[in-house]
Amino acid sequence: MSFSIEQLARHPKFISSLRFLAESLRNRYDHGPRIARMLASHQRWLLTQTAYALHFEYDPAVPGSGLTVVSLRDLITRHRVASRNTVLSFIEELLTYRFLVPAPGHVRRPRRYVPTEISHTAMFGWYLSNLAALDLLDDGVRAVALATSPALMDLAQPRMARHCLEAEVWREPPEGVGLFLWTEAGGLVVDHIMAKMDLSAEMDSHIDIGRVDARALAAHFMISRTHLQRLLRKSADRGDIGWYDEPKKTRMWISRDFLDQYCGWQAVKLAAIDEAFAWAQSAAGHPDPKQ
Known part of the structure; x- marks a missing residue:
């Protein structure tokens, strides 16, 4: 059985799981900054995951x-995620950095594109990290199952991406x-903040983040x-973050309300990841010994 959104949001280990995930994603940025930035804003996350889903859904008989500019544009604009021009610029950027290449074979219209090996590796690592975060909640073996049978992601990722979209x-x-x-890069900042949380040091609904050097960050x-x-500054004006050492602004805290908002939102994605992976295992006829 997979976790529901409500079960995740209420789980006593969920915050620790998110902290683990944030640290994992932050480390991935350190090893591949340019490709990690493709998921570093929410709009780019939606564009990237949707593009990948379309790639996996390719059927030569259809x-x-x-993944074409037309198919991505139609899905993205239907949900008002980005404009037509933004979708086109996104595809052009992926081609420029060779995260995407034209599909081999006879050129047809609309032109189809496929991810390169570096993109496959990055997306696989992202899904694996999210499954590992879920495993921390119930001592599951999702990450091991994916590592053992990588083709499960071909089934799971499109289902997850469409649920989220x-x-x-x-x-x-x-x-x-x-x-x-x-x-731009806002997701990286939030991951950094979440990875630094000291859950043992909550006081007056403030959770200690420790030293944050804005210049270095x-x-x-x-x-x-x-x-x-x-x-x-905008976040501080809302009361979501603050500093223990005004006016130096080096030792940060986040509010419990901000953390609760983040947890509730992340629960939506992780529930979709969990459900899609369980479905993929079932569809592939794989045993599911411990979920």
């Missing part, structure tokens, strides 16, 4: 199936979380220091 509660993050997630994530400071 004209126009697979169609769920307004995932497409539209809570306001405090969305403040970061709708900006901006340089590491390749964003402007001014942009990052503006984000942090």
Whole structure:
């Protein structure tokens, strides 16, 4: 059985699981910054996951199936995630950095594209990390199952991506979380914050994050220091974050309300990942010994 959204959000280990996931994703950025940034804003996350789903859904018997500019544009604009021009620019960027290449064989219209090996590796690692985070909640073996049978992701990822794309509660993050997630590299900043949480040091609904050097953080994530400071200031104005050492602003806290918003939102994605993977195992005829 897979976890429901409510079960995840209420699970006593869920915050620790999210902290593990944030640390894992932050480490992936350190090993591949450019491709990690493809998932670093919510709009790019939706674009990337949808594009990958379309690739996996390719059926040579169905004209126009697979990942094309037309298929991605139609899905993305239908859910008002991005404009037609943004979709086109996104595809062009993937081609420029060779995260995507034209499909081999006879050129047909609309042109179909396929991810390169570096993209496959990154997406597989992302799904594996999320399954490992779920395993922490129930001593499951999802990550081992995927590592043993990598083709399960071909079934699971499209189902998960479509569930997330169609769920307004995932497409539209809570306001405090969305403040970061709708900006370039904002997801990396949130992952950094979540990875540094000290859950043993909560006081007056404030959770200690420790020292945060905005200058070093901006340089590491390749964003402007001014942009990052503006984000942090807006979040502080909402009461979602703050500093123990005003006016130096080096030792940060986040509010319990912000953490609860983030947990509730992440539960939507992780429930979709869990359900899709359980479905994929069943569809592939794989045993599911411990979920």
